[in-house]
Amino acid sequence: MSPKQQRGEATAEQLLDAALRVYAESGEQGLTVAALTRASGVSLGSLYHHFGSVDGLMNALLTRWLGRLLGELAGALEHTRTAHTGIRALVRAYLDFVQEHREAALLLHSSYADRQGMADGKRLRDAQEARLSPLAQWAERYVECGDLAPLPAALLESLILGPVIAVARRWLSGLDDVDLDQAAVLLPERIWRSVAA
Template sequence: MSPKQHRGEVTVEQLLDATLRVYGESGEQGLTVGAVTAASGVSPGSLYHHFGSMDGLLTALLMRWLERLLVRMVTALERSDSARAGVEALVRAYFAFIRDHRDAGLLLHSSRADELGMRQAKQLRDAQEARLSPLSAWVGRHIESGELAPLSVSVLESLILGPVIGVSRRWLTLGDIDLDEAAEVLPDRIWRSVAAGPR
C-alpha cells in the first residue's frame, strides 16, 4: 500500500469514527459537515472527496456497523450445535452488541437506517450477501433437519429478529426495558415461535 493510500484509509477511519461520536452526542440533527470535520480534524474537502456528501458518509457508517452486527450474528450461529442453541445465541449476541455499541445501535435502529433500508433494500442485501448467505444456509440446514419450522427464510428472519429489534429500539430510545431480562426471557420465547412442530 502506498503512503497516499494509507493516508486515505486513515482519513476515512477518522471521519467514520468522528461521525459516530457526533451522532451519539447530538443525534442526526447534529451531523453537520462542520461538526464532523471539527471532531475528526479532517478538512471538508477530504470528507467530500471520500464520501461525496454527508449522506454518503452516513450511509458508509451504517454499512460499517451493519457489517459488524452481521458478523457477530453469524459467529453466534456458527458456534452453535443445534437450531435452538443457534437461535438463542443469536438473540443474546444481538443484545450484547447493542449494549456494547450503544451509539452504533442508535444509528442502526434510527429512522435514517429505516429510510435507507426501504429505499435501497436490494442494494443493502446485495452488499451484505457474503454475510447473509451463511445465515440463509444455516436456516436451510435446520429446516431440512426438522428443527426449524418449514417457513421461508424471510418469515423466520422476521419471527426471530422482529422482537429483538423491537426490544433493542425500546431500550435505546425509552430505556424502560431491562435488556438483561429480555436476554434471559426472549431466546426461549422466540425459539418456540420458530421451532418445528412434532412430525
C-alpha cells in the first residue's frame, strides 16, 4: 500500500472513530459536519471525499460495527458442540459485546440504525453476507439433524436474537431494571424452549 493510500485509510479511520464519539456524546442531532470535522481534526473535503456525506459516513460506521458484532457471534459458535450450547454462546457473546462496546451498541440499537436498516436493509445484509453465513449454516445444520425446529432461517434468527436485542436495548436506554449477566444466564433456556425441535 502506498503512503498516500495509508494516509487515506488513516483519515477514514479518524472520521469513523470521531463519528462514533460524537454520536455517543450528542446523539443523532449532534451529527453535524462541523461537529464531525472538529472531533476528527479532518477537513470537510476529506469527509466528502471518503464518505460522500454524513449519511455515508454513518452507514460505513454501522456496517463496520455490525460486521464486528456478527464476527463475535460467529466466533462464539466455533467452540460449541450442540444447538443448546450454541444458543447459550450466542446470548453471552451478544450481551458481552453490548457491555464492552457500549458506544457502538448504542448506535447499532438506535432509531437511526433502524431507519437505515428499513431503508437500506438489503444492502446492509448483502454487505454482511459472509459474516451471516456461519450463523445460517450453524442453524441449518441443527435443523437438519432435528435439534432445532424446522422454521425458516429468518424466523429462527428472530426467535434466537430477538429477546437478546430487546434486553440489550432496554439496558442501553439506561433503565436499571436489567442485569445483563443475569440475562445471559436466564435467556438461553427460554430461547431454547422456543426453537428446540
